[in-house]
Amino acid sequence: QVQLVESGGGLVKPGGSLRLSCAASGFTFSDYYMSWIRQAPGKGLEWVSYISSSGSTIYYADSVKGRFTISRDNAKNSLYLQMNSLRAEDTAVYYCARDSALYSSSWFISPWGQGTLVTVSS
Amino acid sequence: QSALTQPRSVSGSPGQSVTISCTGTSSDVGGYNYVSWYQQHPGKAPKLMIYDVSKRPSGVPDRFSGSKSGNTASLTISGLQAEDEADYYCCSYAGSYVFGTGTKVTVL
Numbered sequence: 001q002v003q004l005v006e007s008g009g010g011l012v013k014p015g016g017s018l019r020l021s022c023a024a025s026g027f028t029f030s031d032y033y034m035s036w037i038r039q040a041p042g043k044g045l046e047w048v049s050y051i052s053s054s055g056s057t058i059y060y061a062d063s064v065k066g067r068f069t070i071s072r073d074n075a076k077n078s079l080y081l082q083m084n085s086l087r088a089e090d091t092a093v094y095y096c097a098r099d100s101a102l103y104s105s106s107w108f109i110s111p112w113g114q115g116t117l118v119t120v121s122s
Numbered sequence: 123q124s125a126l127t128q129p130r131s132v133s134g135s136p137g138q139s140v141t142i143s144c145t146g147t148s149s150d151v152g153g154y155n156y157v158s159w160y161q162q163h164p165g166k167a168p169k170l171m172i173y174d175v176s177k178r179p180s181g182v183p184d185r186f187s188g189s190k191s192g193n194t195a196s197l198t199i200s201g202l203q204a205e206d207e208a209d210y211y212c213c214s215y216a217g218s219y220v221f222g223t224g225t226k227v228t229v230l
Contacts, residue, residue, distance in 0.1 A: 035219070037219075037221075044125070044211065044221060044223055044224040045160070045162075045213075045221040045224070046221065047218065047219035047220065047221060050218070050219070059217070059218045061218070095167060095168075106156070106173060106174050106177075107158075107215035107219075108170060108173035108213075108215075109160075109170070109213070110169075110170035110173075111167075111170070112169075113167065115167060
């Protein structure tokens with residue numbers, strides 16, 4: 001079955017950097033767009049970024065543009081999120097999720113990984 | 123993009139129906155048929171319940187249904203069950219994604 005496992009979360013000081021990873025299995029990774037979504041403690045969901053199946057198309061939320069970089073390695077079935085210049089408001093559980101299939105006419109996010117907690121605090 | 127607007131909470135007794143609204147603009151909800159809904163139980167990852175406004179993924183009970191009129195989408199849960207108590211989020215795709223503010227469904 002489809003499995004998404006995030007790693008790399010932890011405690012980091014404001015201004016610091018962190019790289020999240022997501023290991024995918026159970027589906028043809030290179031056939032799907034992939035997304036990162038976050039959820040601050042006790043708050044709602046916020047879409048962060050997505051990357052196309054080939055990596056040629058990338059979009060970011062305005063709140064992370066210029067600070068976060070999404071990437072993927074299709075040979076390793078892995079998705080990444082490089083987070084720089086971190087702020088307290090970036091504190092959240094970060095979810096990796098499968099996005100639209102290549103050539104699909106539908107846009108939705110499913111399934112989701114279990115998430116990894118990023119805490120930005122001094 | 124601004125978050126889509128949802129009621130903070132809705133409630134109903136077992137067996138009743140509840141409807142959650144999700145209001146956006148003509149640039150997101152009203153402009154595309156890419157509205158999806160997610161269910162999230164405490165401490166768990168969100169789960170897709172509805173996509174493309176009204177389509178149900180396999181395994182999702184037919185008690186869950188979706189619709190859209192203008193800039194407002196809706197999720198209806200018919201025959202409410204205890205396990206339906208959770209947070210629900212709508213989401214619209216319009217080149218990028220925007221989520222709703224979330225609604226807590228309480229089963230009385």
